[in-house]
Amino acid sequence: MMKMFDVYPLQNVSVVRAEGSWVWDSEGNKYLDMYGGHAVISIGHTHPEYVKALTEQLGRIGFYSNSVVIERQQRLAEKLGRLSGKESNRLFLVNSGAEANENAIKLASFATGRRKVVAFSASFHGRTSLAVAATANRSIVAPVNETDNVVFSEFNDGAALERLFAEQGGEIACVIIEAIQGVGGIKVADAGFLRLIRTLCDRYGAVMIADEVQCGCGRSGRYYATDWAGVQADIYTMAKGIGNGFPVGAISVGSRFEARYGMLGTTFGGSYLACAAMEAVADVMEREGLVAHAGAMGDYLTGELKKLSGLSEVRGRGLMIGIELPFEMAEFKRRLLTEEHIFVGAAGKNVIRLLPALNITREHADRFLTSFSKLLTSYCR
Numbered sequence: 001m002m003k004m005f006d007v008y009p010l011q012n013v014s015v016v017r018a019e020g021s022w023v024w025d026s027e028g029n030k031y032l033d034m035y036g037g038h039a040v041i042s043i044g045h046t047h048p049e050y051v052k053a054l055t056e057q058l059g060r061i062g063f064y065s066n067s068v069v070i071e072r073q074q075r076l077a078e079k080l081g082r083l084s085g086k087e088s089n090r091l092f093l094v095n096s097g098a099e100a101n102e103n104a105i106k107l108a109s110f111a112t113g114r115r116k117v118v119a120f121s122a123s124f125h126g127r128t129s130l131a132v133a134a135t136a137n138r139s140i141v142a143p144v145n146e147t148d149n150v151v152f153s154e155f156n157d158g159a160a161l162e163r164l165f166a167e168q169g170g171e172i173a174c175v176i177i178e179a180i181q182g183v184g185g186i187k188v189a190d191a192g193f194l195r196l197i198r199t200l201c202d203r204y205g206a207v208m209i210a211d212e213v214q215c216g217c218g219r220s221g222r223y224y225a226t227d228w229a230g231v232q233a234d235i236y237t238m239a240k241g242i243g244n245g246f247p248v249g250a251i252s253v254g255s256r257f258e259a260r261y262g263m264l265g266t267t268f269g270g271s272y273l274a275c276a277a278m279e280a281v282a283d284v285m286e287r288e289g290l291v292a293h294a295g296a297m298g299d300y301l302t303g304e305l306k307k308l309s310g311l312s313e314v315r316g317r318g319l320m321i322g323i324e325l326p327f328e329m330a331e332f333k334r335r336l337l338t339e340e341h342i343f344v345g346a347a348g349k350n351v352i353r354l355l356p357a358l359n360i361t362r363e364h365a366d367r368f369l370t371s372f373s374k375l376l377t378s379y380c381r
């Protein structure tokens with residue numbers, strides 16, 4: 001019998017149905033989803049408008065190819081431009097976050113004629129060849145992906161970055177940064193650090209890439225987490241939340257880049273179905289004011305969590321929250337699931353990651369806070 005290639009340490013639960021911020025397992029148990037399927041669920045599971053948009057589109061045409069006009073792509077670009085406040089940018093559509101980063105780095109290299117990429121400690125940019133080479137965790141970098149084209153600098157260390165640019169600035173094609181590191185444990189980039197990256201990129205002719213795959217799409221309470229620093233990146237990469245579960249990726253490309261035929265390409269990116277999913281997400285986000293809502297709910301959750309004793313730190317922005325525990329979180333996370341029926345994410349050994357849908361309500365938040373503090377109390381006795 002063929003089996004799955006065993007690369008995921010699985011939680012022993014089979015999720016078979018979902019609605020909003022609730023999911024059900026195969027035995028009918030109901031769970032609160034504070035994980036959003038890893039920051040993917042933005043407008044809630046099975047949102048009626050999302051289901052309708054995808055179903056209707058599938059009934060008409062699901063796929064053709066990028067050799068014909070797909071009107072939905074232009075409509076989507078307009079919506080994303082408006083929602084993100086980057087109306088003069090252009091959109092290129094792919095299928096995942098790694099692919100978005102791969103294309104952003106390629107574009108930076110094409111545009112500058114250079115080959116060095118600056119990435120940061122604890123970064124995560126995906127599993128494909130360039131994206132993984134720019135990822136700090138060496139255990140997931142295969143020998144074939146190793147390259148001295150990627151140089152790592154310490155996250156939030158401005159002096160180190162200035163030294164690096166002083167030594168190698170003329171060779172640097174781009175700097176890629178998560179304004180809030182996800183896999184790295186919900187570490188927020190200082191506004192001054194993001195502004196310094198902008199300044200150094202301008203001074204040395206390099207491209208600033210904001211990897212907004214996890215922290216973007218309104219999750220931080222601004223459309224891009226980079227916006228908090230008042231900094232414009234040259235390229236924004238997106239995935240996860242912009243598709244609410246449909247596999248999509250995108251790059252929002254600034255005005256300094258010139259497109260030429262054949263420069264980038266993909267078979268599936270920007271398909272009718274992908275556009276239907278992304279348009280539905282953009283429509284719901286705009287109409288329901290979900291960027292501001294994520295900010296307000298995040299402030300509430302973070303504020304309440306900070307009142308609890310027994311935590312090492314609560315950090316993040318909006319609905320991208322890291323709760324650092326003073327003990328290893330594996331058992332705590334398992335008990336949240338099995339005893340309290342709550343899904344959360346994790347980073348490293350000590351950090352619980354909250355990445356819920358952007359339209360969670362005060363009731364969801366309070367249900368989480370009650371269960372979380374109850375369980376925490378049992379550890380602090």
Ligand SMILES: Cc1ncc(COP(=O)(O)O)c(C=O)c1O
Nearest residue numbers: 096097098124125126182213214
């Ligand atoms: C910041 C960041 N970049 C890139 C990726 C890769 O995205 P994907 O898994 O869609 O390739 C992730 C995924 O977790 C991510 O968090």
